[in-house]
Amino acid sequence: MDWLEALILGLVQGLTEFLPVSSSGHLAIGRELLGIEASGDLIFEVTVHAATVCATLVVFWKEIWKLLCGLFRFKYNDETDYIVKIVVSMIPVLVVGVFFKDYVEALFASLTVVGVALLVTALLLFFSDFASRKAQEANSARNGISFWQALAVGLGQACAVIPGLSRSGTTISTGLICGVRREVMAQFSFLMVLVPILGEAFLDAVGGDMAASSIGVLPLAVGFAAAFVSGLFACKVMIALVRKARLSWFAAYCAIVGALVLILN
Numbered sequence: 603m604d605w606l607e608a609l610i611l612g613l614v615q616g617l618t619e620f621l622p623v624s625s626s627g628h629l630a631i632g633r634e635l636l637g638i639e640a641s642g643d644l645i646f647e648v649t650v651h652a653a654t655v656c657a658t659l660v661v662f663w664k665e666i667w668k669l670l671c672g673l674f675r676f677k678y679n680d681e682t683d684y685i686v687k688i689v690v691s692m693i694p695v696l697v698v699g700v701f702f703k704d705y706v707e708a709l710f711a712s713l714t715v716v717g718v719a720l721l722v723t724a725l726l727l728f729f730s731d732f733a734s735r736k737a738q739e740a741n742s743a744r745n746g747i748s749f750w751q752a753l754a755v756g757l758g759q760a761c762a763v764i765p766g767l768s769r770s771g772t773t774i775s776t777g778l779i780c781g782v783r784r785e786v787m788a789q790f791s792f793l794m795v796l797v798p799i800l801g802e803a804f805l806d807a808v809g810g811d812m813a814a815s816s817i818g819v820l821p822l823a824v825g826f827a828a829a830f831v832s833g834l835f836a837c838k839v840m841i842a843l844v845r846k847a848r849l850s851w852f853a854a855y856c857a858i859v860g861a862l863v864l865i866l867n
Contacts, residue, residue, distance in 0.1 A: 603638055607638060607821070612829040613829070615828075619769075620840035623856055624723055624856070625654070627719060630713060650829040651829075654829050655795065662789065662793060694759065694760035696798070713867045717860045717861070717862075718864070722767055723771050726775045729775070730775035747786055751777065751780045754780050773787075788840070788841050
């Protein structure tokens with residue numbers, strides 16, 4: 603992978619990470635269109651995902667700072683409650699990362715998996731627009747999300763490690779179906795991924811996987827920068843879309859792309 607290919611894929615990652623269309627699926631499609639063979643490691647994917655997480659930190663820095671300040675008051679308040687629920691949501695993806703990492707990595711080599719997963723994403727987005735409306739009216743949980751809803755969203759995130767199954771789309775749709783309000787789910791979905799992605803990037807760096815990667819330092823740096831800058835834009839756009847727009851618009855897009863992948867693969 604050269605720096606130009608890394609730039610293109612970094613832009614793809616940044617623009618699609620926060621939209622419910624699967625950044626991992628689009629990275630696999632982009633890699634195929636550019637003629638880049640799967641390298642056998644996921645260092646580039648982890649790097650550009652870390653970049654978009656950094657973009658999330660920038661966009662939500664006020665909310666994150668408020669949560670941290672509340673946590674260090676050393677009493678159970680709204681901020682502590684919110685953080686505990688984020689921790690609960692991370693349990694399923696932690697289990698997947700520990701016990702099924704090699705299996706998940708193998709899925710990234712298959713465009714058929716990407717195509718099918720995009721179709722599943724389309725169905726989930728389409729269904730959530732209709733199933734969530736009445737459920738949200740009765741939600742009175744603290745911080746707008748209960749512990750069981752946080753766990754359900756976490757299960758959605760764990761399933762979304764499959765390339766083509768949108769993480770933001772799956773978590774937001776799961777939350778909406780479970781009765782979480784749109785504005786609450788938009789923020790929770792983006793904050794719950796911070797620790798898992800940054801944690802994986804840190805482990806790859808200290809474990810030597812970054813140095814052993816077949817991808818050079820320059821492409822990784824270019825990809826990171828491109829994903830970060832484009833991610834800043836996409837994150838703000840997605841927050842507005844989740845609050846106002848119909849997710850079925852993205853469902854149609856995912857269905858078309860998924861079908862094309864299966865037909866042309």
